[in-house]
Amino acid sequence: xxxxxxxxxxxxxxxxxxxTIESILGQTFGDFQCYILDNGxxxxxxxxxxxxxxxxxxxxxxxxxxxxPTNGGAFFHTIVHATNAKYIVWCDADDCYTPDFLxxxxxxxxxxxxxxxxxxxDKIDGLTGRVIKHRALEKNMILHxxxxxxxxxxxxxxxxxxxxxxxxxxxxxxKRFTGTPKKERICNDTIGTLTFFKKAERVGIYGKAMYHYxxxxxxxxxxxxxxxxxxxxxxxxxxxxYLEYYGPISKLNEDFLYAIHLSLVDEAVGNIFAANMSTKKxxxxxxxxxxxxxxxDTRKRKADPMFLNLAAREKFxxxxxxxxxxxxxxxxxxxxxQRLFAHIGIL
Numbered sequence: 001x002x003x004x005x006x007x008x009x010x011x012x013x014x015x016x017x018x019x020t021i022e023s024i025l026g027q028t029f030g031d032f033q034c035y036i037l038d039n040g041x042x043x044x045x046x047x048x049x050x051x052x053x054x055x056x057x058x059x060x061x062x063x064x065x066x067x068x069p070t071n072g073g074a075f076f077h078t079i080v081h082a083t084n085a086k087y088i089v090w091c092d093a094d095d096c097y098t099p100d101f102l103x104x105x106x107x108x109x110x111x112x113x114x115x116x117x118x119x120x121x122d123k124i125d126g127l128t129g130r131v132i133k134h135r136a137l138e139k140n141m142i143l144h145x146x147x148x149x150x151x152x153x154x155x156x157x158x159x160x161x162x163x164x165x166x167x168x169x170x171x172x173x174x175k176r177f178t179g180t181p182k183k184e185r186i187c188n189d190t191i192g193t194l195t196f197f198k199k200a201e202r203v204g205i206y207g208k209a210m211y212h213y214x215x216x217x218x219x220x221x222x223x224x225x226x227x228x229x230x231x232x233x234x235x236x237x238x239x240x241x242y243l244e245y246y247g248p249i250s251k252l253n254e255d256f257l258y259a260i261h262l263s264l265v266d267e268a269v270g271n272i273f274a275a276n277m278s279t280k281k282x283x284x285x286x287x288x289x290x291x292x293x294x295x296x297d298t299r300k301r302k303a304d305p306m307f308l309n310l311a312a313r314e315k316f317x318x319x320x321x322x323x324x325x326x327x328x329x330x331x332x333x334x335x336x337x338q339r340l341f342a343h344i345g346i347l
Contacts, residue, residue, distance in 0.1 A: 002031055002032050002033045002058075002085050003031040003032065003085060003086050003087065003106070004029075004031065004032040004033075004085055004086065004087045004088070004089060004102060004106070004166075005032065005033050005034070005035060005079060005083050005085045005087075005088050005089070006024050006032060006033070006034035006035065006088075006089045006090075006091055007034075007035050007036075007037075007072075007075065007076050007079055007088060007089070007090055007091070008020060008021075008024075008034065008035070008036045008037070008090075008091045008092070008093050009036075009037045009039050009071065009072040009075070009092075009093060010036060010037065010038055010039060010041065010045050010049065010093035011038075011039040011040065011041050011045070011067050011093070012041045012042065012043045012045060013041070013043075013045050013093040013094060014041075014043045014044040014045050014048060016093060016094035016126075016214070017036075017045055017048055017049065017093045017094075018048060019094075019096050020091055020092070020093050020094065020095060020096055021034070021036070021048075021049070021052050021059065022096070023091075023096030023097045023098075023099075023212075024091065024096075024097065025052075025056060025058070025059075026099045027097070027099055027100075027101065027102045027103070028099050028100055028102070028103050029102035029103040029106060030058075032058060032085075032102065033058050033060055033085070034058055034059050034060065035060045035062060035075070035079055036049045036059060036060070036061055036062065036093075037062045037063075037064070037071065037072070037075050038061065038062065038063045038064070039064060039067050039068065039069075039071050039072070040064055040065055040066045040067035040068075041067070045093075046061070046063055049061045062075065069188075070188075073188065073192065076088075076090065076162075077177060077178050080169060080172045080173065080177070081173060081178075083169060085169055086168070086169055086170070087106065087109070087166050087167060087168060087169060088166075088167050088169055088172070089102075089165070089166055089167070090162040090163045090165070090189075091163055092163055092213075094126065094214045094216070095163060095211065095212055095213050095214055096211075096212050097210055097211055097212075098209075098210040098211075098212075100210065101119065101210040101211070102166075104119075104206060104208065104210065105117045105119060105166040105206060105210075106166065108140070108204055108206050109166055109168070109204065112142055112202065112204050113202055114142075114166075114168070114202050114203060114204045115167075115168050115171040115200035115201055115202055115203060116165055116166070116167055116168065116171070116196060116197065116200050116203045116204075117165065117166040117203070117204045117205075117206060118155075118158045118159060118164055118165045118166075118203070118204070118205050118206065119158075119164050119165070119205075119206045119207075119208060119209070119210045119211060120134075120135050120136035120137060120158065120164075120206070120207055120208055120209035120210065120211075121135055121158075121163075121164050121209050121210070121211040121212070121213050122134050122135075122209050122211070122212050122213065123135075123213050123215055124212055124213065124214050124215065125214075125215060126214040126215055126216040127216065127217070132215065134209060135157050135158065135209060136207050136208060136209045137154075137158075137205060137207030138207060139207060140204060140205060140206050140207050141154065141155055141204065141205040141207075142202065142203075142204050143155065143202070143203040143204070143205070144201060144202045144203075146246065148197070148198075148203075148246050149243060149246035149247065149249075149250070149253065152243060152253055152256065153252070153253070153256050155205050156239075156256070156260075158205050159193055159194065159197055160190050160193065161189055161190060161193060161213070162189040162192060162193055163189075163211055163213070164210070164211035164213075165193070167196065171200065172196070175199045177195070177196065187231040187232070187234060187235040187238075190235055190238075191234065191235060191238045194238055194239065194242045197242070198242055198245050225268075225271055225272055225275055225277075225285060226285070228268065228271060229268055229285065229288060229289060232264040232265075232267075232268055233292065233294070235264065236257070236260065236261050236264060236294060239257060239260060240257055243257070251304075252304060255301070255303040255304050255307055255310070256307065258297065258298045258301050258303060258307075258310060259303065259307035259309055259310050261294055261295070261298050262298050262309045262310060262313070262316070263309060265289060265290075265295060265298070266309070266316070268289055269286065269289060269320060272285050272286055272289070273323055279327045279328055279329050279330060279332075279333065280333060280336070282327060283324075283327075283333055283336045283337065283340060284336075286324065286340055287336070287339065287340050287343060290340065290343035290344045290345075291343045295343075296345070298310075298313075299313060299317075299344075299345050317344055317345070320344060321341060321344060324337060324340065324341075325337075
């Protein structure tokens with residue numbers, strides 16, 4: 001019986017999957033198995049995974065012929081209900097863990113009787129290797145009871161992804177987490193993680209950054225704008241429902257929800273401007289973003305000044321309007337521009 005199982009899903013990851021596997025095999029705590037699903041790749045991903053499995057029997061290759069992003073959730077839950085391991089860990093096929101991840105997280109989870117343990121991370125530009133964001137805490141956190149709501153602002157950034165966490169298998173089995181997402185969206189892992197946290201009794205945040213998350217320009221949020229816009233709305237609603245689970249949402253947490261929404265809008269708008277599409281299509285998608293009732297509430301909300309992006313809304317709005325005015329052939333769409341400006345509004 002292995003104490004831990006890793007799960008990784010790879011699709012056309014021949015350039016990165018070695019880094020992922022090496023980081024898993026390089027753990028100072030070695031009592032694990034690692035299931036790696038080749039999700040219908042048409043490059044050398046399957047061969048690379050198989051070669052590692054020959055060299056180290058802790059690597060267990062799985063192959064299916066057709067790529068489907070929802071396969072990840074299905075196989076994850078299958079492994080949960082089939083294994084007799086104590087913990088499971090998710091790792092994306094272009095990311096990696098530091099060598100001390102398992103040792104630190106298992107010790108942390110067992111000392112504090114945790115259902116889930118999360119750690120800090122570094123977000124890295126996959127093309128340059130530059131650290132874009134370093135998320136860490138000076139002091140570890142233990143969450144239980146009302147702390148899930150009261151400390152939400154402090155820990156929310158650590159729970160946005162399936163990766164970077166140690167999940168108790170017995171906890172996942174007890175709560176009967178099953179199934180796969182029914183629709184395509186980029187935030188299924190984040191919404192799934194919120195569900196895991198919502199039903200947990202004790203969760204810990206280990207402050208050290210022990211996961212390296214590599215971000216690339218060809219990610220789904222950049223290449224499928226329509227899907228990403230719907231996903232942002234789903235994510236915001238799921239986050240609100242998460243907080244409502246613990247009772248009435250405090251004024252500060254509600255302010256934070258709108259700060260989160262503004263961050264999602266900022267990301268969505270940036271992806272639209274950067275996309276290779278016509279000005280007419282960009283105007284249509286921008287109107288979709290700014291006609292959302294949540295945007296209207298975000299624009300008007302009187303929030304605590306600690307939320308700097310909300311405090312700088314006027315500058316944000318002016319910048320967006322300036323960027324719209326500079327779009328190619330924008331003069332061909334005066335009505336669309338006027339209508340969009342009305343949605344964006346002024347404070």
